[in-house]
Amino acid sequence: MAPFTLQSYADAKKRADQIAIVTGDRFMPPWKADEGKEKFTDAHRLTDAEIALIKKWADSGAPEGNKADLPPAPKFSPGWQLGEPDVIVQPTESYTLGAEGDDVYKCFVIPTNYAEDRYIASMEVRPGNRPVVHHAIAYLDTSGGARKLDEAEAGPGYTSFGGIGVAPSGALGGWAPGIMPRMAAEGSGILLPKGADIVLQVHYHRSGKAEKDLTKLGLYFAKGPVDKQIRTMILPNRELRIPAGEANYKIGATRRVQQDITVLSVTPHMHLLGKEMDVNATLPDGGSKKLVRVNDYDFNWQTIYSLKNPMQLPAGSKLEMTARYDNSADNPTNPVNPPREVTWGEQTTDEMCIAFLNYTIDSEHLTKGEPGVAGGGAGLMRRALEMFDKNANGKLDPDELAAALEYRAKRGGGL
Ligand code: HEM
Known part of the structure; x- marks a missing residue:
């Protein structure tokens, strides 16, 4: 995995101290979500107990265990992992x-x-x-x-x-x-x-x-x-404006789910100043569900967090994304020094604030000719409600309508 192989005892012993350091500060394995194996597929997150055990092993001279307990070496198949593509x-x-x-x-x-x-x-x-x-x-x-x-x-x-x-x-x-x-x-x-x-x-x-x-x-x-199209929903906030020097700038976005959906994965996306992102859902009955918490965001280790058990969210659920940024000179990944105000954009020196959610619509049955989303104007209205119906009364109140129109005007039409 690493720039060198770590498959044998000899490989690991040689770098025992380095391994204890990079696992201790969670630089390795690179997994930035709080949650691990129990929640997401392919999660390579160590538990605190595993990290402590590695440190103990390194501190005691990296002794070799019983050879008979060695698990078989993993086999990496060359070529396409899923077989020959179409x-x-x-x-x-x-x-x-x-x-x-x-x-x-x-x-x-x-x-x-x-x-x-x-x-x-x-x-x-x-x-x-x-x-x-x-x-x-x-x-x-x-x-x-x-x-x-x-x-x-x-x-x-x-x-x-x-x-x-x-x-x-x-x-x-x-x-x-x-x-x-x-x-x-x-x-x-x-x-x-x-x-x-x-x-x-x-x-x-x-x-x-x-x-x-x-x-x-x-x-x-x-x-x-x-029968079901896998769709992508975004929870963005394009209005971010991160003051120069601000080490804990907070911004977020909410979105109302208009129909029963099943969430398959969530992908936080920020650039180099992003440091944390939480994505949660509040259900109509007041309950809540946590989709993901990334507490140590790293642009270089962005991950599509695929839920082992897809998460059902009933219509009316409120999705909430909260992001935090560090635009101080102390942030080693800050691309501009001295820092200056940062807004939305595509460049390394700009920022973004988006959570992508892949989901399916529960009522969609394409095989029966029942698509999950009405096209044209109805689709646009649904999107407007999802983004701007903050009090979830099923319509856009004057202040919500004003926000929707302002947003639309800024983007040159469309939502
Ligand atoms: C317990 C498991 C792992 C250990 C002990 C480990 C150990 C290490 C060590 C010691 C380094 C060198 C760090 C340095 O130069 O300061 C490294 C780098 C690296 N590892 Fe791992 N690693 C693990 C898992 C993984 C996994 C699962 C991946 C891929 C998903 C991975 C990908 C990499 C990459 C790409 C680098 C180079 C990073 C860079 O240059 O920025 N490692 N790893």
Whole structure:
């Protein structure tokens, strides 16, 4: 996992003190949520007792245990983890990363050209040049905006740090070390709209010499009829304005759930000043459910937190996201020093404040011709209610309507 192997006793003994330090401060294994294995799939979080045991082992000279108790070494299968994909797509040419400079965030536009909508059960990313690919996310764009950005920049792909420079119409998933692809539950899938472009955003870490990369995506189509679309809901606050020097700036967003839904995963997203994010739900009966708490956010270790047991939220539930930022000079990840006021934007020096939730709609039965969301105006109204009906009375009161209209005007229409 690490930049060196830690699979044998000899490997571990050699670095015992370093292992005790990086596990002690929870730098390793890189898992930023408070909750671990019991709640999320692929959670690699150590318990306090495990951390204490590692320290005790290192402090007592890293003794070797009984060889007979050794578990079998893990087997890492080369190639695609989910078997041969239905389709493999990739950028048209490989990208050359120079030897020196800052990290690079490149977006590669990959047209899909399908004549009809398709449903994706899973997507697997295979980094072409693993040592320099830090992480990769595949977004969807049906606006043609990403193509324009690509055309405007010479060479393969275009540069965009935070998002992809346009509002994505969806996302297929992503890869970071340790993230294993998973098949969606039978009968569900992510919509790949006809004609959509996949926008593959790759974060590159330089190695000190010029490197080439051609990262591939394996697409697995849903087998059999899809009854439920896996959708993405966002809880954003674009109004953030973090004063220079402020070490604990707090901002949040709420959203009312309009129909019974089942949440599959939650993904906090901030940039380099983000330090904490909580996502909770208050149920109509007054009860509450905690989706995730990240108390040590790190842009480099963003995670799609997939719930082992998908969480049902009844209509009327209130989702609440709270984020905290450190824009002080003491924050080692602050990209600007001395600090200056930071607002919403795509650049390394801007910030974002979003929780993404993947979910399905309980009443949706596509196989019976019962879609979960009415299109057109009704869809827009539902969205307005979700975002602005703060007192949950099912309509927009004058102050809520004013907030919705102001928001819409700022964004040039749409919600
Ligand atoms: C108990 C389990 C683990 C231990 C003991 C461990 C140990 C370490 C150590 C000692 C380092 C070097 C830190 C340094 O240079 O200061 C490291 C770095 C690293 N580890 Fe781990 N690790 C563990 C799990 C993981 C997992 C699960 C992943 C991937 C999901 C991972 C990915 C990495 C990466 C990418 C680096 C380089 C980080 C950087 O350069 O910023 N490790 N690990």
